[in-house]
Amino acid sequence: VRLMESGGGSVQAGDSLKLSCTISGDSFTINAMGWYRQFAGKEREMIVGLVPATGNIHYADSVKGRFTFSREDDNSMMYLEMTSLKSEDTAVYQCWIATMFNNWGPGTQVTVSS
DSSP states (O other): EEEEEOOOOEEEEEEEEEEEEEEEEOOOOSEEEEEEOOOOOOOOOEEEEETTTEEEEEEETTTTTEEEEEEETTEEEEEEEOSOOOOOOOOOEEEEEEEEEEEEOOOEEEEEEO
């Protein structure tokens, strides 16, 4: 399983940004998928998670109403649309899928200046 994020960058507070994640590999079942972020010097936290089999989706309170998860029907890509960005959203963002194991991409930096 290989995951690769793109779309990070430096923006101003209030701006929007859309992250993409390419999912590739052979013969795996996605049990769950979503996005994490990691603040400098801290453990990563889940900000959105989806169970494809049920459609259940959960957003962290810190991003609810501002961030939107989406994906391609074939699960080859997933996205994170981020609006009304705040300086406290500055972090490394990683896409994640749960197969037999947890898999994360290398991450993309998002920096929000106030």
